[in-house]
Amino acid sequence: MRRYNNSNTRFIRLLLPSHRNFQVRQPRERGYVLLTMGAAAVALFGALGLAVDIGRMFIAKTETQAFCDSAAMAATLHLDGTANGITAAQNAVANNLNNWNMDTARIPTYRVDFATSASGPWSMNPGTAAGYIYARVQATAPVNLFFIPVVVSQQLQNVNSMAVGGQIPGTASVGPFTAVGPVPGDSNFGLVVGQQYDIQWPAYNGSRAGCSTANPDACFVKPTCSGESQTAKSEVVQQWGASVNGYWGSNSNSTINQEVLDVIEQQQFQPGVDITMSSGNKAAEAVALDTRVNEDGDVIDNVPADYQSSSTHNGRRLIGLPVVTPTTDASGAAGYVLGYGSFLLISNNNPSNYYASGNGNDPFCAIYVGGYLQGGSGPGGSGTAGYFKVKLVQ
Numbered sequence: 001m002r003r004y005n006n007s008n009t010r011f012i013r014l015l016l017p018s019h020r021n022f023q024v025r026q027p028r029e030r031g032y033v034l035l036t037m038g039a040a041a042v043a044l045f046g047a048l049g050l051a052v053d054i055g056r057m058f059i060a061k062t063e064t065q066a067f068c069d070s071a072a073m074a075a076t077l078h079l080d081g082t083a084n085g086i087t088a089a090q091n092a093v094a095n096n097l098n099n100w101n102m103d104t105a106r107i108p109t110y111r112v113d114f115a116t117s118a119s120g121p122w123s124m125n126p127g128t129a130a131g132y133i134y135a136r137v138q139a140t141a142p143v144n145l146f147f148i149p150v151v152v153s154q155q156l157q158n159v160n161s162m163a164v165g166g167q168i169p170g171t172a173s174v175g176p177f178t179a180v181g182p183v184p185g186d187s188n189f190g191l192v193v194g195q196q197y198d199i200q201w202p203a204y205n206g207s208r209a210g211c212s213t214a215n216p217d218a219c220f221v222k223p224t225c226s227g228e229s230q231t232a233k234s235e236v237v238q239q240w241g242a243s244v245n246g247y248w249g250s251n252s253n254s255t256i257n258q259e260v261l262d263v264i265e266q267q268q269f270q271p272g273v274d275i276t277m278s279s280g281n282k283a284a285e286a287v288a289l290d291t292r293v294n295e296d297g298d299v300i301d302n303v304p305a306d307y308q309s310s311s312t313h314n315g316r317r318l319i320g321l322p323v324v325t326p327t328t329d330a331s332g333a334a335g336y337v338l339g340y341g342s343f344l345l346i347s348n349n350n351p352s353n354y355y356a357s358g359n360g361n362d363p364f365c366a367i368y369v370g371g372y373l374q375g376g377s378g379p380g381g382s383g384t385a386g387y388f389k390v391k392l393v394q
Contacts, residue, residue, distance in 0.1 A: 068163035075135035076165035080378025164394035176249025195227030225365035239326035247280035260288035274333030286355035320372030340387035342372035
């Protein structure tokens with residue numbers, strides 16, 4: 001047997017750790033490490049699922065909500081109290097260009113409903129379109145899950161979005177003309193849909209034979225528009241005379257174009273306030289009105305229902321105007337604003353020159369169609385008088 005001297009033993013002890021600190025791992029301890037790593041891996045996949053899958057769901061939610069918001073607004077713009085308006089609203093949703101899945105796919109499932117109030121009840125196909133001024137769009141997109149299924153047995157998550165648009169009364173930017181409302185307390189101020197009314201009255205001559213408030217027709221050089229009531233004509237004769245004809249805008253040609261074509265308002269017309277009028281420039285006004293008419297796709301139909309059902313109309317012939325009661329006061333105000341209405345500008349040809357074909361004594365006539373919807377292609381607010389804007393209400 002080989003012997004080691006004491007010096008060799010000391011050298012070996014220096015190389016080896018102390019027996020008190022030196023430990024050998026047992027098999028069951030190594031198994032515990034594997035279990036810990038496995039649990040950590042599951043937690044890691046869960047964290048990835050939260051970061052990736054839930055992130056994708058948030059993106060899908062944003063995309064479907066953008067679709068619903070824009071589709072509800074577009075649909076509401078087409079609601080005009082007719083069945084054609086409902087169809088146009090449905091088509092506006094179907095043709096909405098907002099996609100999802102990083103803008104690579106169409107919204108797979110959606111639904112559009114209509115109601116007369118923001119709280120419903122809702123109908124996909126109302127039996128009658130009258131009064132339906134709210135549109136609700138709901139959309140669903142299926143998001144495939146990649147990491148969450150490692151933790152939870154779910155491969156797909158539907159993301160749902162919804163928006164409601166409505167025609168809401170708002171402040172107005174209106175054209176530089178007015179209409180006279182003979183019945184202030186009526187929902188349409190005494191105006192009848194489909195009738196022609198003066199938006200600028202014919203020349204007045206108080207010295208004509210028989211001219212009086214009892215016989216107002218004798219006071220005008222040319223006949224008034226066909227729909228005017230005796231009450232309205234008598235009020236104009238009594239309050240306005242020769243100096244006022246219902247026009248409140250500028251005398252400048254360039255400003256008239258802005259007021260008629262771009263509806264750049266120079267006065268504030270809240271209901272209940274007075275309006276100051278001017279003599280105007282009928283030649284420039286006539287050209288601007290005809291220009292606006294010819295910007296529409298339908299320059300043929302002068303019946304509101306026919307115009308609304310036309311597939312080519314775009315709403316340019318519709319103009320929102322203040323409806324007033326004639327007054328006079330020391331400040332020069334000549335009308336008390338009752339509210340607003342929408343009027344269809346008349347066309348006589350393609351292209352039209354209806355307004356420019358007259359002379360300085362003729363009236364400017366337009367056809368009353370109900371409420372005015374800003375940006376819409378038809379009347380708003382269930383057809384009753386008023387100025388309405390499309391807004392998201394939910």
